[in-house]
Structures are given as structure tokens and as C-alpha cells.
Amino acid sequence: MADFTWYPSNGKAYSMMSNKHAEREITLYSLADVQLRFLCPADLDEVRTRCQDWFPIEYPLYWYEEITSSNSHFYSLAAVYQQQIIGLIVAEIKPHSYLNDEDTGILAKCFSDCDIAYILSLGVLKEYRRNGIATLLLDSLLKNLMTPERRKVKAVFLHVLTTNSAAIHFYERRKFRLHAFLPYYYSIKERYKDGFMYVLYINDGQPPWTLYDYIKFMCGRVANGAGFFPWVLLNVHKALGWLWGHHESTEQDHH
Numbered sequence: 001m002a003d004f005t006w007y008p009s010n011g012k013a014y015s016m017m018s019n020k021h022a023e024r025e026i027t028l029y030s031l032a033d034v035q036l037r038f039l040c041p042a043d044l045d046e047v048r049t050r051c052q053d054w055f056p057i058e059y060p061l062y063w064y065e066e067i068t069s070s071n072s073h074f075y076s077l078a079a080v081y082q083q084q085i086i087g088l089i090v091a092e093i094k095p096h097s098y099l100n101d102e103d104t105g106i107l108a109k110c111f112s113d114c115d116i117a118y119i120l121s122l123g124v125l126k127e128y129r130r131n132g133i134a135t136l137l138l139d140s141l142l143k144n145l146m147t148p149e150r151r152k153v154k155a156v157f158l159h160v161l162t163t164n165s166a167a168i169h170f171y172e173r174r175k176f177r178l179h180a181f182l183p184y185y186y187s188i189k190e191r192y193k194d195g196f197m198y199v200l201y202i203n204d205g206q207p208p209w210t211l212y213d214y215i216k217f218m219c220g221r222v223a224n225g226a227g228f229f230p231w232v233l234l235n236v237h238k239a240l241g242w243l244w245g246h247h248e249s250t251e252q253d254h255h
């Protein structure tokens with residue numbers, strides 16, 4: 001992956017909102033000095049230190065080697081300010097059919113041969129939070145996923161601890177929607193913690209239909225009037241045909 005620098009077109013100044021929990025808050029009046037670039041092997045130690053600080057989960061060394069490798073299949077993007085990594089996003093794209101059991105059901109059946117993006121990690125250095133850095137990183141990922149070459153990617157999803165209100169606010173504000181509650185999903189320091197799965201549909205991706213969608217569809221048909229009654233007649237006719245065929249074949253079996 002080639003390195004690149006991203007500069008916001010508007011040079012917009014961001015003021016920081018109060019964050020009582022941050023030890024030291026740094027307000028970036030402009031994001032123009034923040035550089036976005038892909039990770040490289042030289043970042044391994046810095047990335048490892050950051051992740052150990054930001055996430056309660058311990059990742060094995062090979063994971064850090066993988067995300068910082070120059071030919072990594074991960075989308076591993078860093079936000080760099082004054083030569084230090086102040087933010088990081090790691091995502092991967094995989095076929096929908098490769099998802100774990102608990103992650104299935106994100107896409108409607110017609111998208112079963114499509115791809116899906118998974119955000120493994122997103123973190124920002126404590127003192128730089130609420131400056132729009134995570135937004136910058138996520139926007140860059142989404143922009144990449146919405147290019148014509150990535151049309152097959154129909155959704156982006158992630159897991160988050162149910163107690164991580166900052167991240168939940170962040171993703172909800174970015175239009176991610178709660179998809180599933182995952183009891184005891186995380187094992188952190190030998191204790192089980194609940195998780196949520198959040199999903200954002202992109203590139204015309206759609207979730208499977210729920211009962212509500214079917215009712216909405218029927219109501220739409222009724223509202224349309226003309227289209228609805230032939231549709232009902234056709235389906236009643238089909239059902240009767242099936243029942244009649246079924247009845248005849250069982251009669252023959254008896255003889």
C-alpha cells in the first residue's frame with residue numbers, strides 16, 4: 001500500500017469539548033497538520049504501546065506484525081501529528097460467507113456472495129480525543145470502501161463493549177446501527193463481558209427483512225391498490241395449486 005497524506009479541504013478549526021476523564025487535553029485548532037498514512041513495520045512498537053493503552057484486549061505479537069507489515073491485507077491507517085501516532089484504525093474486508101456464526105445475519109440473502117468490512121480497532125490518544133481524529137480515520141476508510149472497486153462491500157461492522165459509551169456515541173453519531181447484543185462476547189482478564197455489534201450499510205447493502213419490513217411491504221401494496229389484489233390472487237392460486245398437487249400425489253401413494 002502506498003503512503004499518502006490527507007489534508008482536509010476546508011482547513012476547518014475544531015474546538016474541543018470538555019472531557020473530564022482526559023488527563024491532559026490538547027485542542028487541535030486545525031486538522032491540517034494531522035497526516036494520515038498506512039502503518040509500516042517501523043511503527044510496531046509505537047502501535048503496540050498505543051493499543052495496550054487504549055484497548056482492554058491483549059493482542060498477540062503476530063497481530064501487530066501483521067497490521068504493520070508492508071504487504072498486510074489489513075487496512076491499517078495511522079493519524080500522525082508531530083511525528084507521533086495519535087490515532088489508528090485497523091479494518092479488514094472479508095467475504096460474507098467467512099463470517100463467524102455470531103456475525104451472520106448482517107446482510108439480506110441476496111448479498112450472500114458479497115463482501116463485508118470489519119473494524120478491528122479504532123483508537124485515539126487520550127489527550128487528543130474529541131478533536132475529530134477518529135472521524136478523520138473512519139471517513140478515510142469509508143471513502144475507500146465506497147470506491148467503484150469496492151462495490152462488493154455491502155456493510156461495515158464492529159464489536160464494542162456495552163460499557164464503552166464513548167465509542168457507542170461515536171458510532172451512533174456516524175449512523176452505525178445496533179445490530180445485535182452479544183452476551184459474554186469478550187473475555188477480559190478472565191472475566192466475561194457483554195458486547196454489541198454495530199453495522200453501517202454501504203454501497204446499497206441491506207439487512208435481512210424483518211416482520212416489520214414485510215408488514216410495510218404489504219401496506220405499500222395495499223396503498224398502491226391495483227398491484228395488491230392481483231398479487232394476492234396469484235399467491236392464493238399458487239397455494240391452492242400446490243395443495244391440490246400435494247393431495248393428488250398422496251392419494252396415488254395410498255393406492
Ligand SMILES: CC(C)(COP(=O)(O)OP(=O)(O)OC[C@H]1O[C@@H](n2cnc3c(N)ncnc32)[C@H](O)[C@@H]1OP(=O)(O)O)[C@@H](O)C(=O)NCCC(=O)NCCS
Pocket residue numbers: 017054055121122123124125128129130131132133134135136158159160164165166167169170171173
Ligand atoms: C471512541 C474514540 C475512538 C473516539 O475518538 P475521538 O477522536 O475522540 O472521536 P471524534 O473526536 O471524532 O468524535 C466524534 C463524535 O463522536 C462522539 N464522541 C466521541 N467521544 C465521545 C465521548 N467520550 N462521549 C460522548 N460522545 C463522544 C461525539 O458525538 C463526537 O462529536 P463531538 O466531539 O462534536 O461531540 C476514542 O474515545 C477512543 O480512542 N476510545 C478508546 C478506544 C476505543 O474504545 N475504541 C473503540 C473500540 S470499538
